[in-house]
Amino acid sequence: MISTQIKMTNQSEHQKAWDLLPWYINRSLDPAEHAIVKNHIKTCITCRIELNQQERLFREIQQTDLLQQVSQASFVQLKKRIETQPEVYISSNYDVLNKNLIFFPFQIRFLSFAKYTALAASLLFLTVPFMLNSLTAQPEIEGAYRTLASSTESADNINNVVRIVFSDHPDSEQIDAVVHSVSGHIIKGPSPNGVYEVQIGDHQTDSHQVNDAVFRLREHSSVIFAELAQGLSVSE
C-alpha cells in the first residue's frame, strides 16, 4: 500500500516535471516549480533526455534568423507547387519558355527593323521637297534633256532650217535657184523621201526673215512642201 502510494507520487511528480520542462528551460517558472523540476531531473533519465531535446529546440528557435525562415518557408511553398505540377504541364511550360527564348529576340529584331524603316521613310519623305527644289534650281547640263520651252544656243541654230519637198523631181539647177532665192543653202538631202534641209541665211537671221522665206518657198510652183524643221518629226 505504501509502496503503491510512493509510486503514484513519483509518477505524478514525473508528469508534473515533464510538463514543466519547457518553462524550466525558458526560466519563467517560479522558484517552487523550478525546484521541483531541478530535483526531479537529477534522478529521472527520461526527463533528462527530454530536457536535452527541448533545449535543442529552444536554441534553434532562439538562434534561427527570421529572414532565413521566411525564405525557407517560401522555398518550401515553391517546391510544393513544382512537385504538384503535372509533368505535361511542366513540359508545355518549358516549350513555351523555349519558344519565348527563341522568338522573343526575333520579335525584338523585327520590331526594331520596322521601327527604323518607318523612321527612314519619314525622313526621306521630309527631304523630297528639298531634293526637288535642288533639281529645278540646278543649271542645265549641256546635251542633257530639255523641253520645247527651253531656250538654248543649239536651238537657235535650227530655228532657221527649213525642210523642203520639190515637185516633179526638178534638176539641181532649178533647186539651187529656188534655195538661193530665199538666201538659203542646202545642208542635208535629199532624203529617200525627197526632203531637203535648207538653212536660211546664217546664225544671225531672225525668225521674221525665216518665216518670210518659208512663205515665199510655198508660193514657188516647184515646191510642194516647205516648213520650219523645228517642231517636225525626225522621221521625215
Added chain:
Amino acid sequence: MMQKPFSSQEQQAKERHLIAEAAAGNGKAFEQLYQLYFNRLYQFIFRVNRHHDCIEEIINDVMYVVWEKAATYNQTCRPSTWILGIAYLKSLKSAKQNTKREDESVEFNDELDYFPDRGVHWVSQLEDSNWLEVALEKLSAEQRAVVEMTYFQGLHYSEISEIMQCPENTVKTRMFHARKILAKFFLELNSRS
C-alpha cells in the same frame, strides 16, 4: 541560457511608458513602440499562421488596435501579454481564413502529404538546415503559438493562457502534443546523425 531582452523589467517599464504616451496621443512614442515590436510580432505571427505574405498587414491591424485602445491598457499584465494577445487573435483568425482557402483549393491540398503520419515523403524534406520549419509546419496554429511564446517570447504558461484566453492546463496539453510530434523529428535527426 539566453534570455530575451524584451522580458526584462527595464524593458517592460519602457513599454508601459510608451503605451501611456500613445494613449495621450504621442505619435512619436507610438512609433517607437511599433519599431520595438515589429520584429517580435513578425516572428510570432509567422509562427502562428505560416503565411508571411500577410504578416505586415496583421502587424498593422494589431498596432492599430494598440493605438486605439492604449488608454484601456490596465498596466496589470505585461505589455507583451496585452499586445501578443491581440496579435494571437488576429493571427489565428488569419490562419483559419487561410486554411479555409487552402481547403477549397485543390492545388494546395497536397500540403497535407507533408505530415509525418501521412507517409514517408516528409522525411526527404527533413534537411538539417530547415528541420525546425518542417517540424513546426506539422503543428496546429495553437500548438505553434504555445511553442513560439514559450521558446522565443520567453513567457510563463500562465501568461500564455492569458494571451490565448484558455486554462493553463490547455496550454500544457498543447505543449504536450507539440512535443510528441516534434519528438518524431528528433528521432529521425538522431538516427541520421
